[in-house]
Amino acid sequence: MTDSATTRAARLADVARLAGVSAATASRALNGNDRGVREANRARVLEAAKTLGYTTNLAAQAVARGRSRGVMLVAKGMPDDFANPITAGVLKATQRRSLPFTLVSAGTEQSDLVEAVNLARSHRPETLVITGGRAADDTTIPALIEALRHYEDEGGRVVLISQEGLPFDTVTYANRQGGYDMATALVDLGYREFAVISGMKHGMTQRDRTEGFVAGLADADIEVSADRILVGEFNRDAAYAMTGELLRRNVNVEAIFAVNDAMALGVLTFLRDTGDSRRVAVAGFDDIKALRDITPSLTTVHMPWEQIAEEALAMTVLPRTTPPRTTVVKGHVIVRESTPRVTR
Amino acid sequence: MTDSATTRAARLADVARLAGVSAATASRALNGNDRGVREANRARVLEAAKTLGYTTNLAAQAVARGRSRGVMLVAKGMPDDFANPITAGVLKATQRRSLPFTLVSAGTEQSDLVEAVNLARSHRPETLVITGGRAADDTTIPALIEALRHYEDEGGRVVLISQEGLPFDTVTYANRQGGYDMATALVDLGYREFAVISGMKHGMTQRDRTEGFVAGLADADIEVSADRILVGEFNRDAAYAMTGELLRRNVNVEAIFAVNDAMALGVLTFLRDTGDSRRVAVAGFDDIKALRDITPSLTTVHMPWEQIAEEALAMTVLPRTTPPRTTVVKGHVIVRESTPRVTR
DNA sequence: GTGAAAGCGCTAACAA
């Protein structure tokens, strides 16, 4: 049996009629902002809305107001399991402000971001937060900038998280510094022979982390030959494979720095699978929650994800400036079991 | 310095004017559906849209059409790190169909779901997917049903995932069966003394899994005394604490069944922290990806998350029926290292 | 194949 009986949704006019007031008054009563409504009328409107099961038509509201409330997050390259500390952080931050939150997930291709931004633009949200890594040689940057400029010209407010170097307000992390600090920490622990498992050749995030790490070692008079810096996809599986490749070469490695925790997990798992876990130390970057119970616990650069999201949202309510603002959030190294102190 | 210069977004009328056609034609050209547009005109419209940086005003479109395209997922009780296999599955499934996807995250309180559904309703999405656990004694169910009925009456299409027993199309998992199968599997491995770490007293999911497990044991003539079925919050930390409580009593437990993987992780971690990990076996439920690299690897009931999401989306395009459809998706036990065969 | 015009549900002057 197949049903059909489809009415239409109750409209503001219906509520108004039932309450015996005009649409304008009903609107005022429902939206609360404009407080010039007699208490009795307000009550009747609310009552009417309730009995009709009325919900605002946000689309119509957005059309009338020219923009819709809330923040829309465009996240590029969401991982398979959807876990993403920035997304989580932004969601929480919007909840704290009781702002409507909407997620647009962009794919992993370069052009996906531009497309997603334009989709987001179509919704005319009052603020847009963009996140996700970027390649240094990304050819779609001009298109992205254009789309975001249009958006700002239309009166929208953008904040980028981690997409450093674009002419919009930005919150970034001190990737280079984090890498540097990790190098220092590992040297302090007594390590001398390193390898780096990195991702996506031109990815700026991983590039900066790697560079910082190498610089940190250099300052301690340690050199990492180029063949010990492996580059592949930016995920666990690739890291797993790269670790195999590295060790097969039988190089003398004491510690492996993976440019993010997901990759560190791949390294750790490979080592465990091959029984090498006690021989080689591993460090990551991000300090994601999902790895909190891993054995051995992972030495990593802790990033204050919630704070990053908070800063970004705080920025959205500030007026735009020329040049745009940039806030750099620092992480700090947390030494755990995966990098025990070396005793020679 | 503070900028201001705010233009307004390009409208369809602007595009039409620049292309030298009417708004109607521009609309037809842009939306492609109605193919009665001369090729030359279509090209000019597209061109004009591009030079103006035009993006459809989806809100206006939704108002005009009465409904907006795409699926909106209402997810209750998203975990802190945002990882949620159903969300991930639904996202993927919508992407495969290139449908716009929007997420509304509801809190963990009972009433949060109703509120979130009404928020979702306000967007007038063509389809709504609801997910998240439910308590057996949930007092907001009538309100939820009412909200969803309204939504359907307005012409929307709802599918519930895992919220069994409500008068709407539903995809559920065979929780009871999974628990039963796990019991059988563990008995087959040689275990005889069990405990269950369960969550939220009236949560239907965990209740069914627990009941199934107990029934499975009963069929093997094994009884679990009530004091070995611990109930607390439905998360890792609670499970960690409960395990401590259980073992402190010094009961003779060979295997612990946690009603989901997150809790199993808590159990596992507690055992590891106290050095008991080799003494007690652990099994979970869900087979979430995040735990793929845990040591020891976790015996669990594998759930086909992507398939569940697929089924749900497939349902949304079917006409409604009376009574509503229910699809039950089964999982299967995967035995891994956390439950080695018992040798006596 | 194309345009004019009506209307989608709401908000925001403006008047009363």
Place this chain on the structure above:
DNA sequence: TTGTTAGCGCTTTCAC
């Protein structure tokens, strides 16, 4: 404090 009246930007008949 309330109602009237224009829109908001788009789609969609209905003529041409």
